[in-house]
Amino acid sequence: MSSSFFKDKWIWITGASSGIGEALAIDLSSRGALLIISARNTKALQQVAKKCIGKVLIVPLDLSIPEQITIAFQQVKQENIQVDILINNGGMSQRGLVKNTDIAVHRSLLEVNYFGSVQLTALVLPQMLERKKGHIVGISSIVGQFGFPLRSSYSASKHAMKGFLETLYLEENTNGIDVSIVYPGRINTEISKHALDENGNPNANMDESLAKGMDVKICAKKIIKGIEKKKIEIFVGKRELLLLFIKRYTPAIFFKIAKNIKPV
Ligand SMILES: NC(=O)c1ccc[n+]([C@@H]2O[C@H](COP(=O)([O-])OP(=O)(O)OC[C@H]3O[C@@H](n4cnc5c(N)ncnc54)[C@H](OP(=O)(O)O)[C@@H]3O)[C@@H](O)[C@H]2O)c1
Structure with missing residues (x-):
């Protein structure tokens, strides 16, 4: 496979101010x-741009505000940029029991993690279809494959992304559109600090299990390799990925194990 695969391709990455x-x-x-x-x-985006080589366009946006997504897209269009790859990565996690969580928190997680990515995808798709090429990537999560304590709407938003992007693949792959859905396990980023608690405040704690998770640079390399290979599903993580197989082949055992995991 050519190592120049990404050379001169325009790649739009959301959630590029930290982590993955x-x-x-x-x-x-x-x-x-x-x-x-x-x-x-x-x-933070300006700091990231300084660490990058070559052309970087900074386009700030809040994924929970539809008007800002539209303005961001117009800004990119005005630059006459044709987006080759869109990586829907921006997102927030959750730490809260269903019984205590404010409905506004559930809505907020879906707005950022699901509708924000749906809107941006819908905006870049027509150009890609016109050119009969383009690649839409979504960073879901292993909890986009099963439920997990304290993550009700986070898990729901990642399941929703899976359903949306699998459908997009089925509808448009024959028209030149590639789709990849990434399922990270535990990656060592500060996502748990930024996660919303039951009242919508930042959880502000670093999960020990995440600190022991896969190094974020290794995670990025694995995602990039999967995109280059045009894989539809990309699984990234360590031992925790075993849960996917347990859930698929012995769901009863999965539910027994997951129920007894001490939630953090
Ligand atoms: N780390 C893991 O173990 C793990 C596992 C599975 C899946 N993931 C997924 O990977 C993606 C990246 O997470 P990460 O681990 O790198 O965590 P992170 O460091 O907290 O990064 C999250 C990114 O999303 C952006 N973001 C959050 N809310 C936003 C909003 N309303 N509008 C625009 N951007 C927003 C943040 O930037 P601003 O705050 O500057 O807006 C930040 O750049 C997320 O979708 C997450 O669900 C992570």
Whole structure:
């Protein structure tokens, strides 16, 4: 496979101000990609851009505000950029029991993790269809394959992304559109600190299990390899990925194990 695969391709990464998005941006830029990086924190995006080689367009947006997504897309269009790969990575996790969680928190998680990505995908898709080429990537989660304590709407939003992107693949792959859905396990980022608690406040704690998770740079490399191979499903993580097989082949055992995992 050619190592120049990403050279001069325009890649739009949401959630590029930290964690997996930042690691993807830095790695892809080293491969010659041209980047559009988005998130809410403009200062953090500027720091990420400094770590990248080559062209980087900073396009701040809040995935929970539809008007901002439309404006961001117009900004990219005005630059006459044809997006080759869209990586829907921006997202927030959750730490809260169903019985205690405010409905606004459930809605907020779906807005950011699902509708934000749906809107951006719908905006870039027509150009891709016109050119009969393009690649839509979504960063779901292993909890997009099964439920997990304290993650009710986070898990729901990641299941929703799976359903949406699998459908997009079935509808448009014969028209030149590739789709990849990424299922990370535990990756060492600060996602648990940014996760919403039952009242919508940041959880502010670093999960021990995440700190022991896969290194974010290794995670980015594995995702990039999967995109290059045009894999529809990309699984990234360590031992926790075993849960996927247990759920698929022995669901009763999965539910016994998952029920007894001490939730954090
Ligand atoms: N780390 C893991 O173990 C893991 C596992 C499975 C899946 N994932 C998924 O991987 C993706 C990246 O997470 P991460 O681990 O890298 O965590 P992270 O460091 O917290 O990154 C989340 C990114 O999303 C952006 N974001 C959050 N809310 C946003 C909003 N309303 N509008 C625009 N951007 C927003 C954040 O930027 P701003 O705050 O600047 O907006 C940040 O750049 C997420 O979709 C997450 O669900 C992570």
